[in-house]
Amino acid sequence: MFIIAVANRKGGSGKTTTSVNLAAQFASSGLSTLLIDLDTQGHASQGLGLAGQVFANNIHHIFENPSLNILNMVIETVHPRLSFIPADINFIEGSQTIDANILHQQLQQKACASQYDVVVIDTPPTLGTVLLNAVVCANGFIIPFIPHHLSYVGIQQFIQLIEQHHHNSSSDYLLLPMMIEKRTLHHLHTLRLLQQDYGHDCLLRGVRTNIKLAEAFEAGYPIQYCFPKSPGAYDYHMLSEEIKGRWQMGTGEMPSQPVANKKCELIVKPPMTTRKRGIRLKQYQPGSCVI
Ligand SMILES: Nc1ncnc2c1ncn2[C@@H]1O[C@H](COP(=O)(O)OP(=O)(O)OP(=O)(O)O)[C@@H](O)[C@H]1O
Numbered sequence: 001m002f003i004i005a006v007a008n009r010k011g012g013s014g015k016t017t018t019s020v021n022l023a024a025q026f027a028s029s030g031l032s033t034l035l036i037d038l039d040t041q042g043h044a045s046q047g048l049g050l051a052g053q054v055f056a057n058n059i060h061h062i063f064e065n066p067s068l069n070i071l072n073m074v075i076e077t078v079h080p081r082l083s084f085i086p087a088d089i090n091f092i093e094g095s096q097t098i099d100a101n102i103l104h105q106q107l108q109q110k111a112c113a114s115q116y117d118v119v120v121i122d123t124p125p126t127l128g129t130v131l132l133n134a135v136v137c138a139n140g141f142i143i144p145f146i147p148h149h150l151s152y153v154g155i156q157q158f159i160q161l162i163e164q165h166h167h168n169s170s171s172d173y174l175l176l177p178m179m180i181e182k183r184t185l186h187h188l189h190t191l192r193l194l195q196q197d198y199g200h201d202c203l204l205r206g207v208r209t210n211i212k213l214a215e216a217f218e219a220g221y222p223i224q225y226c227f228p229k230s231p232g233a234y235d236y237h238m239l240s241e242e243i244k245g246r247w248q249m250g251t252g253e254m255p256s257q258p259v260a261n262k263k264c265e266l267i268v269k270p271p272m273t274t275r276k277r278g279i280r281l282k283q284y285q286p287g288s289c290v291i
Protein backbone atom coordinates (compact mmCIF):
# COMPACT_ATOMS: atom_id res chain seq x y z
CA MET A 1 0.00 0.00 0.00
CA PHE A 2 1.36 3.42 -0.97
CA ILE A 3 0.10 6.51 0.85
CA ILE A 4 0.04 9.81 -1.06
CA ALA A 5 -0.67 13.13 0.66
CA VAL A 6 -1.81 15.85 -1.75
CA ALA A 7 -0.75 18.91 0.17
CA ASN A 8 0.23 22.55 0.07
CA ARG A 9 -0.44 25.20 2.66
CA LYS A 10 -1.43 27.59 -0.10
CA GLY A 11 -5.20 27.59 -0.51
CA GLY A 12 -6.85 27.06 -3.88
CA SER A 13 -3.81 25.39 -5.42
CA GLY A 14 -5.68 22.35 -6.78
CA LYS A 15 -5.30 19.85 -3.91
CA THR A 16 -8.89 18.62 -3.95
CA THR A 17 -9.17 18.63 -7.75
CA THR A 18 -6.03 16.53 -7.90
CA SER A 19 -6.98 14.17 -5.04
CA VAL A 20 -10.37 13.27 -6.52
CA ASN A 21 -9.30 12.95 -10.15
CA LEU A 22 -6.07 11.15 -9.43
CA ALA A 23 -7.78 8.68 -7.08
CA ALA A 24 -10.41 8.01 -9.77
CA GLN A 25 -7.69 7.45 -12.36
CA PHE A 26 -5.83 5.03 -10.10
CA ALA A 27 -9.04 3.10 -9.45
CA SER A 28 -10.00 2.83 -13.12
CA SER A 29 -6.51 1.60 -13.96
CA GLY A 30 -7.01 -1.35 -11.63
CA LEU A 31 -5.64 -0.15 -8.29
CA SER A 32 -7.76 -0.60 -5.22
CA THR A 33 -7.90 3.01 -4.04
CA LEU A 34 -8.95 4.74 -0.83
CA LEU A 35 -9.52 8.51 -0.94
CA ILE A 36 -9.53 10.23 2.46
CA ASP A 37 -10.85 13.78 2.88
CA LEU A 38 -8.93 15.39 5.75
CA ASP A 39 -10.18 18.88 4.91
CA THR A 40 -13.19 20.04 6.92
CA GLN A 41 -14.37 22.01 3.89
CA GLY A 42 -15.48 18.57 2.64
CA HIS A 43 -14.93 19.46 -1.01
CA ALA A 44 -13.82 15.98 -2.05
CA SER A 45 -17.38 14.77 -1.36
CA GLN A 46 -18.62 17.24 -3.98
CA GLY A 47 -16.34 15.76 -6.61
CA LEU A 48 -17.85 12.33 -5.95
CA GLY A 49 -21.47 13.46 -6.02
CA LEU A 50 -21.89 13.13 -2.25
CA ALA A 51 -22.36 16.82 -1.47
CA GLY A 52 -24.94 17.69 1.13
CA GLN A 53 -24.92 14.24 2.73
CA VAL A 54 -24.41 13.93 6.46
CA PHE A 55 -21.89 11.22 7.25
CA ALA A 56 -22.37 9.49 10.59
CA ASN A 57 -18.82 8.18 10.36
CA ASN A 58 -16.04 10.43 9.15
CA ILE A 59 -12.27 10.63 9.33
CA HIS A 60 -12.18 13.42 11.92
CA HIS A 61 -13.79 11.10 14.48
CA ILE A 62 -10.47 9.29 14.89
CA PHE A 63 -8.93 12.51 16.23
CA GLU A 64 -11.57 12.64 18.95
CA ASN A 65 -11.54 8.89 19.58
CA PRO A 66 -8.40 7.10 18.26
CA SER A 67 -9.80 3.68 19.24
CA LEU A 68 -12.30 3.89 16.35
CA ASN A 69 -11.33 1.97 13.23
CA ILE A 70 -11.16 3.88 9.93
CA LEU A 71 -12.19 0.75 8.04
CA ASN A 72 -15.65 1.18 9.55
CA MET A 73 -15.85 4.67 8.05
CA VAL A 74 -15.31 3.64 4.44
CA ILE A 75 -17.99 4.40 1.83
CA GLU A 76 -17.94 2.47 -1.44
CA THR A 77 -18.44 4.92 -4.30
CA VAL A 78 -20.29 4.13 -7.55
CA HIS A 79 -16.90 3.94 -9.24
CA PRO A 80 -15.30 0.49 -9.18
CA ARG A 81 -12.34 0.07 -6.78
CA LEU A 82 -12.74 3.63 -5.44
CA SER A 83 -13.50 3.85 -1.70
CA PHE A 84 -13.89 7.07 0.23
CA ILE A 85 -13.76 8.33 3.82
CA PRO A 86 -15.48 11.72 4.14
CA ALA A 87 -14.61 14.69 6.35
CA ASP A 88 -16.48 16.20 9.26
CA ILE A 89 -17.47 19.69 8.16
CA ASN A 90 -18.23 20.64 11.79
CA PHE A 91 -14.86 19.60 13.19
CA ILE A 92 -13.03 22.51 14.83
CA GLU A 93 -9.32 21.98 15.14
CA GLY A 94 -7.72 23.39 18.25
CA SER A 95 -10.51 22.45 20.64
CA GLN A 96 -8.59 19.29 21.56
CA THR A 97 -5.01 18.00 21.62
CA ILE A 98 -4.35 15.75 18.64
CA ASP A 99 -1.51 13.26 18.36
CA ALA A 100 0.21 13.59 14.94
CA ASN A 101 0.57 9.78 14.66
CA ILE A 102 -3.09 8.77 14.81
CA LEU A 103 -3.68 8.42 11.06
CA HIS A 104 -0.34 6.69 10.60
CA GLN A 105 -1.27 4.05 13.19
CA GLN A 106 -4.68 3.52 11.62
CA LEU A 107 -3.31 3.08 8.10
CA GLN A 108 -0.59 0.70 9.27
CA GLN A 109 -3.09 -1.89 10.51
CA LYS A 110 -2.78 -5.08 8.47
CA ALA A 111 -6.41 -5.18 7.35
CA CYS A 112 -6.03 -1.76 5.75
CA ALA A 113 -2.67 -2.40 4.12
CA SER A 114 -3.95 -5.64 2.58
CA GLN A 115 -7.15 -4.05 1.26
CA TYR A 116 -5.80 -1.04 -0.64
CA ASP A 117 -3.04 -0.57 -3.19
CA VAL A 118 -3.01 3.19 -2.79
CA VAL A 119 -4.38 5.76 -0.36
CA VAL A 120 -4.82 9.37 -1.53
CA ILE A 121 -5.27 12.00 1.19
CA ASP A 122 -6.78 15.41 0.42
CA THR A 123 -5.40 17.78 3.05
CA PRO A 124 -6.46 21.14 4.48
CA PRO A 125 -4.46 24.28 3.71
CA THR A 126 -4.27 25.24 7.38
CA LEU A 127 -1.23 24.24 9.38
CA GLY A 128 -2.31 22.16 12.34
CA THR A 129 -2.09 18.65 13.70
CA VAL A 130 -4.65 17.34 11.20
CA LEU A 131 -2.30 18.33 8.38
CA LEU A 132 0.65 16.94 10.37
CA ASN A 133 -1.15 13.59 10.58
CA ALA A 134 -1.03 13.44 6.79
CA VAL A 135 2.61 14.55 6.74
CA VAL A 136 3.61 11.83 9.21
CA CYS A 137 1.86 8.94 7.45
CA ALA A 138 2.58 9.65 3.77
CA ASN A 139 5.06 7.67 1.70
CA GLY A 140 4.97 10.34 -0.98
CA PHE A 141 3.75 13.91 -1.37
CA ILE A 142 2.21 15.59 -4.36
CA ILE A 143 2.41 19.36 -4.00
CA PRO A 144 0.05 21.09 -6.46
CA PHE A 145 0.83 24.73 -7.09
CA ILE A 146 -0.06 27.53 -9.50
CA PRO A 147 3.25 28.70 -10.95
CA HIS A 148 3.39 32.13 -9.31
CA HIS A 149 6.05 33.68 -7.11
CA LEU A 150 4.09 33.23 -3.88
CA SER A 151 3.60 29.55 -4.67
CA TYR A 152 7.36 29.25 -5.13
CA VAL A 153 7.86 30.60 -1.61
CA GLY A 154 5.05 28.39 -0.27
CA ILE A 155 6.64 25.25 -1.73
CA GLN A 156 9.92 26.02 0.03
CA GLN A 157 8.03 26.39 3.31
CA PHE A 158 6.05 23.21 2.81
CA ILE A 159 9.12 21.12 1.99
CA GLN A 160 10.70 22.40 5.21
CA LEU A 161 7.59 21.23 7.05
CA ILE A 162 7.93 17.75 5.53
CA GLU A 163 11.60 17.59 6.48
CA GLN A 164 10.84 18.66 10.06
CA HIS A 165 7.95 16.32 10.74
CA HIS A 166 8.35 13.31 8.49
CA HIS A 167 10.43 10.54 10.00
CA ASN A 168 10.31 8.02 7.18
CA SER A 169 13.49 8.36 5.15
CA SER A 170 11.80 6.81 2.09
CA SER A 171 9.38 9.72 1.69
CA ASP A 172 9.46 11.61 -1.56
CA TYR A 173 7.80 14.70 -2.96
CA LEU A 174 6.76 15.70 -6.46
CA LEU A 175 5.74 19.18 -7.55
CA LEU A 176 2.60 19.44 -9.67
CA PRO A 177 2.15 22.66 -11.68
CA MET A 178 -1.58 23.46 -11.89
CA MET A 179 -3.49 25.68 -14.29
CA ILE A 180 -0.41 26.15 -16.41
CA GLU A 181 -0.56 28.50 -19.38
CA LYS A 182 2.27 28.09 -21.81
CA ARG A 183 1.95 31.72 -22.95
CA THR A 184 2.34 33.15 -19.46
CA LEU A 185 5.99 34.08 -19.02
CA HIS A 186 5.73 34.26 -15.26
CA HIS A 187 4.61 30.60 -15.20
CA LEU A 188 7.64 29.58 -17.26
CA HIS A 189 9.94 31.65 -15.09
CA THR A 190 8.60 30.11 -11.86
CA LEU A 191 8.86 26.58 -13.27
CA ARG A 192 12.48 27.21 -14.28
CA LEU A 193 13.32 28.45 -10.78
CA LEU A 194 11.78 25.32 -9.27
CA GLN A 195 13.66 23.11 -11.70
CA GLN A 196 16.90 24.80 -10.71
CA ASP A 197 16.17 24.42 -6.99
CA TYR A 198 14.68 20.95 -6.83
CA GLY A 199 15.89 19.29 -10.02
CA HIS A 200 14.13 18.36 -13.23
CA ASP A 201 12.82 15.05 -11.82
CA CYS A 202 10.86 16.74 -9.05
CA LEU A 203 8.58 18.53 -11.46
CA LEU A 204 5.58 16.61 -12.78
CA ARG A 205 4.19 17.28 -16.26
CA GLY A 206 1.32 19.35 -14.88
CA VAL A 207 -2.35 20.10 -15.45
CA ARG A 208 -3.48 22.85 -17.80
CA THR A 209 -6.22 25.32 -17.08
CA ASN A 210 -9.44 23.58 -18.05
CA ILE A 211 -12.81 24.77 -16.82
CA LYS A 212 -14.22 21.27 -17.35
CA LEU A 213 -12.43 20.32 -14.12
CA ALA A 214 -14.59 22.79 -12.20
CA GLU A 215 -17.72 21.72 -14.10
CA ALA A 216 -17.06 18.05 -13.30
CA PHE A 217 -17.05 18.93 -9.58
CA GLU A 218 -20.38 20.65 -10.00
CA ALA A 219 -21.73 17.53 -11.73
CA GLY A 220 -20.31 15.32 -8.98
CA TYR A 221 -18.11 13.11 -11.15
CA PRO A 222 -14.39 12.70 -11.67
CA ILE A 223 -13.36 14.33 -14.95
CA GLN A 224 -12.66 11.04 -16.72
CA TYR A 225 -16.33 10.03 -16.40
CA CYS A 226 -17.85 13.45 -16.90
CA PHE A 227 -15.75 14.83 -19.76
CA PRO A 228 -13.56 11.95 -20.94
CA LYS A 229 -12.32 13.85 -23.99
CA SER A 230 -11.36 17.03 -22.17
CA PRO A 231 -7.77 18.24 -21.70
CA GLY A 232 -8.32 17.81 -17.93
CA ALA A 233 -9.12 14.10 -18.35
CA TYR A 234 -6.07 13.68 -20.53
CA ASP A 235 -3.77 15.49 -18.09
CA TYR A 236 -4.95 13.44 -15.10
CA HIS A 237 -4.63 10.20 -17.05
CA MET A 238 -1.04 11.04 -17.94
CA LEU A 239 -0.33 12.24 -14.42
CA SER A 240 -1.55 9.00 -12.85
CA GLU A 241 0.65 6.99 -15.22
CA GLU A 242 3.64 9.17 -14.42
CA ILE A 243 3.12 8.86 -10.66
CA LYS A 244 2.64 5.09 -10.81
CA GLY A 245 5.93 4.87 -12.66
CA ARG A 246 7.78 7.19 -10.31
CA TRP A 247 6.66 5.46 -7.16
CA GLN A 248 6.50 1.96 -8.64
CA MET A 249 2.95 1.49 -7.50
CA GLY A 250 2.22 -1.42 -9.85
CA THR A 251 -0.82 -1.75 -12.02
CA GLY A 252 -3.27 -3.67 -9.81
CA GLU A 253 -5.82 -5.88 -11.51
CA MET A 254 -6.62 -4.31 -14.85
CA PRO A 255 -10.32 -4.37 -15.67
CA SER A 256 -10.95 -6.71 -18.60
CA GLN A 257 -13.84 -4.58 -19.91
CA PRO A 258 -14.07 -0.79 -20.18
CA VAL A 259 -15.57 0.46 -16.94
CA ALA A 260 -19.12 1.75 -17.33
CA ASN A 261 -20.20 4.38 -14.88
CA LYS A 262 -23.52 3.29 -13.42
CA LYS A 263 -25.00 6.73 -12.91
CA CYS A 264 -24.13 8.74 -15.99
CA GLU A 265 -23.54 5.70 -18.24
CA LEU A 266 -20.42 7.08 -19.77
CA ILE A 267 -17.74 4.69 -20.90
CA VAL A 268 -14.18 5.34 -19.84
CA LYS A 269 -12.48 6.09 -23.10
CA PRO A 270 -8.80 6.11 -23.92
CA PRO A 271 -7.21 9.54 -23.45
CA MET A 272 -7.30 12.13 -26.19
CA THR A 273 -4.85 11.86 -28.99
CA THR A 274 -1.96 14.28 -28.72
CA ARG A 275 -3.74 16.67 -31.07
CA LYS A 276 -7.36 17.52 -30.48
CA ARG A 277 -9.52 20.57 -31.07
CA GLY A 278 -6.53 22.61 -32.13
CA ILE A 279 -4.78 22.19 -28.77
CA ARG A 280 -1.21 21.31 -29.40
CA LEU A 281 0.31 19.07 -26.77
CA LYS A 282 3.93 18.24 -26.51
CA GLN A 283 4.50 14.49 -26.73
CA TYR A 284 4.52 13.08 -23.23
CA GLN A 285 7.88 12.39 -21.67
CA PRO A 286 8.21 11.27 -18.09
CA GLY A 287 9.32 14.15 -15.92
CA SER A 288 8.62 16.82 -18.48
CA CYS A 289 6.14 19.56 -17.92
CA VAL A 290 3.62 19.99 -20.77
CA ILE A 291 4.80 23.55 -21.39
N1 LIG B 1 -6.65 22.90 -13.99
C1 LIG B 1 -7.66 23.65 -13.59
N2 LIG B 1 -8.32 24.42 -14.48
C2 LIG B 1 -9.35 25.21 -14.08
N3 LIG B 1 -9.80 25.31 -12.81
C3 LIG B 1 -9.17 24.56 -11.89
C4 LIG B 1 -8.09 23.71 -12.20
N4 LIG B 1 -7.65 23.11 -11.08
C5 LIG B 1 -8.44 23.57 -10.09
N5 LIG B 1 -9.35 24.44 -10.57
C6 LIG B 1 -10.34 25.19 -9.79
O1 LIG B 1 -9.63 26.00 -8.86
C7 LIG B 1 -10.35 26.08 -7.63
C8 LIG B 1 -9.46 25.59 -6.49
O2 LIG B 1 -9.17 24.22 -6.69
P1 LIG B 1 -9.20 23.20 -5.47
O3 LIG B 1 -10.45 23.33 -4.68
O4 LIG B 1 -8.87 21.86 -6.02
O5 LIG B 1 -7.98 23.76 -4.61
P2 LIG B 1 -7.57 23.38 -3.14
O6 LIG B 1 -6.09 23.50 -3.06
O7 LIG B 1 -8.16 22.07 -2.77
O8 LIG B 1 -8.27 24.53 -2.29
P3 LIG B 1 -8.33 24.61 -0.68
O9 LIG B 1 -6.97 25.06 -0.23
O10 LIG B 1 -9.41 25.62 -0.43
O11 LIG B 1 -8.68 23.25 -0.18
C9 LIG B 1 -11.59 25.23 -7.82
O12 LIG B 1 -12.66 26.06 -8.16
C10 LIG B 1 -11.25 24.30 -8.97
O13 LIG B 1 -12.39 23.89 -9.70
Ligand SMILES: [Mg+2]
Pocket (backbone or CB within 6 Å): 015, 016, 017, 039, 041, 043, 123
Ligand atom coordinates in the same frame (compact mmCIF):
# COMPACT_ATOMS: atom_id res chain seq x y z
MG1 LIG C 1 -9.32 21.54 -1.07
